[in-house]
Amino acid sequence: MIKHFIYCRKSTEEEERQILSIEAQLAELRDFAKQNNLFIVKEFTESKTAKEPGRPIFNEMLGEIEKGNASGILAWNPDRLARNSIDGGRIIYLVDTGKITSLKFPTFWFEATPQGKFMLSVAFGQAKYYTDNLRENILRGIRQKIRRGELSAKAPLGYFNEPRLRTIEPDNKTFNKVKEVLRVFATGNYTLSQIRDKMFSLGLVGPKSGKKMSLSSIEHILKNPFYYGHFLYRGELHQGSHKPMITKKLFDQIQQALKDNGKPRKKPKVKDFPFLGFAKCGECGYAITAEKQVKKSGLEFVYYHCTYKSKTQKCSQRSFLREEKFAKQIKEQCQKVSLPDVWRDRFLNKLKEWENENRQTSDLFAQNLKKKVEELKTKISRLTDAYLEGTFELAEFQQKKNALTSEKKTLEEKLSDFERKGNHWLELTRNWILEANQAKNLALQENFSEMKNFLKKIGLNRQISQQKLSIDFKNPFDLLANVPAEARGEAPSEATNSIWWTIVDSNH
Numbered sequence: 319m320i321k322h323f324i325y326c327r328k329s330t331e332e333e334e335r336q337i338l339s340i341e342a343q344l345a346e347l348r349d350f351a352k353q354n355n356l357f358i359v360k361e362f363t364e365s366k367t368a369k370e371p372g373r374p375i376f377n378e379m380l381g382e383i384e385k386g387n388a389s390g391i392l393a394w395n396p397d398r399l400a401r402n403s404i405d406g407g408r409i410i411y412l413v414d415t416g417k418i419t420s421l422k423f424p425t426f427w428f429e430a431t432p433q434g435k436f437m438l439s440v441a442f443g444q445a446k447y448y449t450d451n452l453r454e455n456i457l458r459g460i461r462q463k464i465r466r467g468e469l470s471a472k473a474p475l476g477y478f479n480e481p482r483l484r485t486i487e488p489d490n491k492t493f494n495k496v497k498e499v500l501r502v503f504a505t506g507n508y509t510l511s512q513i514r515d516k517m518f519s520l521g522l523v524g525p526k527s528g529k530k531m532s533l534s535s536i537e538h539i540l541k542n543p544f545y546y547g548h549f550l551y552r553g554e555l556h557q558g559s560h561k562p563m564i565t566k567k568l569f570d571q572i573q574q575a576l577k578d579n580g581k582p583r584k585k586p587k588v589k590d591f592p593f594l595g596f597a598k599c600g601e602c603g604y605a606i607t608a609e610k611q612v613k614k615s616g617l618e619f620v621y622y623h624c625t626y627k628s629k630t631q632k633c634s635q636r637s638f639l640r641e642e643k644f645a646k647q648i649k650e651q652c653q654k655v656s657l658p659d660v661w662r663d664r665f666l667n668k669l670k671e672w673e674n675e676n677r678q679t680s681d682l683f684a685q686n687l688k689k690k691v692e693e694l695k696t697k698i699s700r701l702t703d704a705y706l707e708g709t710f711e712l713a714e715f716q717q718k719k720n721a722l723t724s725e726k727k728t729l730e731e732k733l734s735d736f737e738r739k740g741n742h743w744l745e746l747t748r749n750w751i752l753e754a755n756q757a758k759n760l761a762l763q764e765n766f767s768e769m770k771n772f773l774k775k776i777g778l779n780r781q782i783s784q785q786k787l788s789i790d791f792k793n794p795f796d797l798l799a800n801v802p803a804e805a806r807g808e809a810p811s812e813a814t815n816s817i818w819w820t821i822v823d824s825n826h
Contacts, residue, residue: 320420322351322390323379324361327368327398340365343394350424351392359388368401380408383417390420396441406442410435467559469549474542475522476563486560495520496539497563503540504571506578510536540572548727553713555720557727566727591620593644596770599624600783602633608641622782639785645766647787652761652769654799655776655791657754665751673744680736687733694726754798 326343338346340363351358360382364375376399382388391409393399400406412418413435421428421438428438463470473479473486476496480487499522503513510533517523518530539545546569547562548555591608598605607625612618621638657665698719705715753772760769773780777789791799 319357320390321359321388322356322392322420322422323382323388324348324351324358325376325379325391325393325399326361326363327373327376327393328365329367338394343398346424347392347394350422354422356390356392356422358392368397368399368405371402371404373405376405380412383412386417389418390422391418392422395423395425396438397444400442403442406439409442410439413438464551464556467557469544469551469558469560474544475539476545477560488561488563492522493563495522496545500540500545500564500568500572503575504568506571506575508575537576540576543569545569546727548723553716553720555723557723566724566731570728591622591641592766593622593641593648593770596648596774597780597782597787599633599635600781600788601635602626602628602631604628604633606782635783637785639782643785644787648766648769648773649761649764651773651777651787651789652757655754655795656758656761657751657798658758659755662751662755666748669744669748669751676744684733684736687729687736691726691729691733694722694729698722698726750794754795 324344324347326340326347328338328340328343344361344363348358350356362375362379364373366373366375368376379391383391391399399409409418409421413421426441468484469486473489476489476493477486478489479485495517499513499517499520502508502516508516514530514533514536517536522531523529524531524535543549543555544558544560545563546566547558547560549558550556590610594608595605602624604627605625606622608620608622610618610620620641622641622644623638624633624635626633701710701715701719701722704710705712710718753776757769757772760772773789776795777791779788779790781788790796
């Protein structure tokens with residue numbers, strides 16, 4: 319009597335949802351074996367697609383047949399055995415060599431004759447054609463969704479897959495939480511571990527484990543262009559139709575923060591030393607520390623000096639800067655960038671004139687941005703045509719297209735910001751005038767805490783060398799700091815007009 323193996327397979331993929339379950343297949347095949355007096359020696363079952371070779375249970379069964387432990391197979395249909403040419407060819411080869419002498423199917427007739435083997439090969443071919451054709455139909459549907467700006471995949475954290483419309487929509491429970499996480503990481507004050515803790519505190523956890531997400535998952539979220547309105551499909555960047563969570567500008571800041579390894583900025587311990595952390599040593603570049611000294615008279619004084627932590631060079635800055643002198647120099651630096659009231663009024667009046675003069679210029683600027691966006695769209699279209707004609711390889715095409723798409727998004731956001739804000743530089747200039755005028759009031763009030771914060775905001779390379787404080791001011795405060803002392807009077811003169819207007823022009 320011929321020994322038979324029962325083989326049942328069920329795929330979880332969409333095209334096989336209508337196929338009988340493994341339990342149902344087993345029940346049908348056992349009844350079929352009993353009705354036809356088939357001798358069953360073993361049952362093999364697995365849940366795996368047959369579109370590609372490499373099914374472990376299927377290979378194990380064929381291995382048993384090659385050893386001679388059985389010479390027959392009972393399956394529901396030939397497509398349960400193979401949907402690819404390799405596995406189908408193996409079955410037919412085992413029939414040719416006599417290893418398989420019986421193939422039984424409740425839905426298909428087979429005998430080991432030339433006609434039977436031909437019909438079996440046709441059945442395997444039909445199964446492969448069905449799979450290939452279905453795959454092409456699915457890919458065509460995916461390509462159409464991509465043209466509409468829809469990502470055909472699982473929604474990222476902060477969004478959900480809308481089952482009725484088959485779109486991706488913001489998740490009201492997590493959208494704002496993820497947005498907050500992206501915003502704070504862009505500041506550069508968080509490492510990946512710290513941002514993971516923050517996500518956990520907000521209830522953003524692994525979907526299956528319910529625990530903290532892995533660092534690789536968090537990094538994937540931070541690098542996902544879906545959050546600014548684009549998405550990647552097979553390495554190619556596409557513009558999405560979903561609601562963006564953040565701007566492209568903020569996304570670029572996140573990438574820079576990732577590049578910098580998300581190192582947090584260490585906040586200095588203030589203690590009783592108000593100017594600690596304000597400046598560094600001008601010779602070795604290390605931090606300035608502070609200490610209290612009690613004189614013989616019983617009076618206490620605070621001194622600032624280098625920490626001398628450099629291991630590569632010996633710092634010669636041995637002189638200590640007393641806190642009172644430090645405060646005086648901070649006041650002098652603040653006075654350097656202060657703006658008298660009379661000049662504040664003159665500048666604000668001038669700004670009103672400029673607002674009227676620059677309306678036409680703004681329109682031209684917006685038109686130029688729109689023109690550049692259209693040019694990039696044309697380049698992307700021509701690049702795609704060139705790729706379809708075989709001019710570029712896939713990797714080169716994706717690299718060039720992604721760069722152009724990213725540049726187009728940046729310009730579109732720039733245009734949107736400009737249309738929303740208009741002549742924003744005028745507002746920046748107005749803020750600068752008021753800040754510079756406020757510096758004068760801070761110096762008069764001797765508000766050292768605010769003066770320190772103000773100088774940290776507008777100054778770089780704050781250093782102490784030989785008990786002298788030096789600051790490199792940002793533009794346009796650097797121009798203001800270089801104005802001669804005689805030009806700072808309350809009574810303006812024509813000789814100083816050009817200096818002041820150069821400062822205001824720099825904001826433009």
